[in-house]
Amino acid sequence: MNGSHDASSRRPVLLGTAAGAALTVLAVLAANSGGDTGGPAVAAGTAGGTTVTRTVEVTLDGMRVRPARIDVTEGTALRLKVTNTDAQRHDLKVGNGSATPLLARGQSRTLDLGPVTEDREAWCTLPGHRAAGMTLDIVVRRAAADGHEGHSSDGAGLDLGAGFSPGRQPRTADLAPAPDGRIHRLELRAARTTVEVAPGVEQQMWTFGGTAPGPTLRGKVGDVFEITLVNDDETMGHGIDFHAGSLAPDRPMRTLEPGERLVHRFRAEKAGAWLYHCSTAPMLQHIGNGMYGAVVIDPPGLKEVDHEYLLVSSELYLGTPGSTAQVTKMREGTPDAWVFNGVAAQYAKRPLTAKAGERARFWVVDAGPGDPVAFHIVGTVFDTVYKEGAYLLTPDRPGGAQVLDLAPAQGGFVETTFPGAGHYSFVDHDMRHAEAGAHGTVEVGR
Ligand SMILES: [Cu+2]
Incomplete structure (x- = not known):
């Protein structure tokens, strides 16, 4: 993404003067184009005594400044073209004092920083926005350090507004009806795989069947499940x-060493939304690291609805699986994100769809490993709540419900009818979780 400058610009000029500015080369770095580029923006600097001005397009949106980091070669005159694309107002203040005014949605303002000789930070000055992650690091690359590849890891959390890799297929949230037949057979292979768990972020996961969550099983009370578990992991035991x-x-929950297999057979005697998970220690x-999934056993008399979705909620811990740093986060309960169906904000990027007046059932299972979930859909009231094998609310009763709360390993469902066309956010109403990945959208059309 480095810009180039033409021969006419290679004349010595005085750094930082008006004359210098007139002779600069503008290179626009469309750092936000498509939103799918994950790396830091890199700005070129002086070349043979020539001042180079670099214009970087900076976007304010979703509690993020994009790009979150700009690498500039020492002496580069930096110009930020700041645009707010968010629904609420933001500004951008640079550590040396210059700042944009508050910008409404769609407004832009250019900040001329002049030649940059030391690292700077910029941020949105609205209360709490800097702490929420609206920061931009301007990092000076010394000429001698050219070729060093900068890396962004500012600890301000994931950039959930960024784009997923092109071609990535989101996991469907649609829950298919129970297949015919009273015996359900499935081969599950335990294996490690690397997946995109948040926009632009890959993580090695430990999986059943190559995905986290693993495949969903569904049946009726009395059905038999015959699961063949094969441990394809070359180094670790799983169960x-x-x-x-x-x-x-x-026997059925024992740890299988690499290469071993067993048949785990059970009859589902009770209805419910159930968790399955790896039985090998340490289960945390x-x-x-991803070894969990859901089994849905329909309560007798379950009515047909227009849409059935399944959302398995969990925490997400980045880093090398099993490393001290990652396990410390697990023990301390400080995940990098909270997610539905394994991936942060995936249904914000690719919403679920329904039509006004349609009725939907949301099954939710909390895989933990440590945190509860408070499932809520903005703009709706639940008229049906089923939790841990029992109806807490049915449509014939006068009351309504707003949250399905589940402790780790609990499950249930809620039902609602979308009152009109619009965008209905579904969230874990623990806002620490919602704002760190546990949110999505149902796009309801006419
Ligand atoms: Cu395991």
């Missing part, structure tokens, strides 16, 4: 625990 079945754990790590 499986289905909460939907009741049986002595000793095996579940926290």
Whole structure:
């Protein structure tokens, strides 16, 4: 993305003077184009005594400044073209004092910083926005350090407004009806795989069947599930625990060494939204790295609805799986994100869809490993709540509900009818979780 400058600019000029500015070369760095580029913007600097001005397009949106970091070669005159694309107002103040006024949506302002000789930080001055992650690091690259590749890890959290990699297929949230037949057979392979768990962020996950969550199982009360577990992991043992079945754990939940297999057979005697997970210690790590999934056993008489969705909620811990740094975050309960179906903000990018007046059922299972979930859909009232095998609310009652709360390993569903066309956010109403990935959108059309 480096710009180039033409021969006419290679004349010596006085740094930082008006004359110098007139002879500068403008190179626009469209750092935000498409929103799919993850790396820091790199701005070129002086070349043979020539001042180079670099214009970087900076976007304010979703509690983020994009790009979050600009690498500039020492002496580069930096010009920021700042645009607010967010619904609420923001500004950008640079550490040396210059700042944009408050910008409404769609407004732009240019900040001329002049030649940059030391690192600077910029941020939005509205209360709390800097702490929420609206910061920009301007990092000076000394001439001698050219070729050093900068890397952004400012600890301000994930950039959930950025784009996912092109071609990435989101996991569907649609829950298919229970297949015909009373015996359900599935081969599950335990294996590690690397997936995009947040926009532009890849993470190695430990999985059942190559995805986290693993495949969803669905049946009716009395159905038999016959799961063949094969441990394809070359170094680690894994096992499986289905909460939907009741049986002595000793053999079916034992740890399989690499290459081993077993058949885990259970009859679902009770309805519910159940968790399954790896049964090998330490389970905090095996579940926290992705080895979980859901089993849905329909309560008898479950009515047909227009849409059925399944959202498995969990925490997300970045870093090398099993490393001290990652496990410390698990123990301290400081995840990098909270997610539905394994990926931060994936249904904000690719919303679920429905039509006004349609009825939807949202199944939710909390995989943890440590945190509860408070599932809520903005703009709706639940007339049905089913939690841990029992109806807490049915449509014939006068009351309504706003949240389905689940402790780790609990499950249930809620139902609602979308009153009109619009964009309905669904969230974990613990706002620490919602704003760090546990949110999505239902786009309701006419
Ligand atoms: Cu495991």
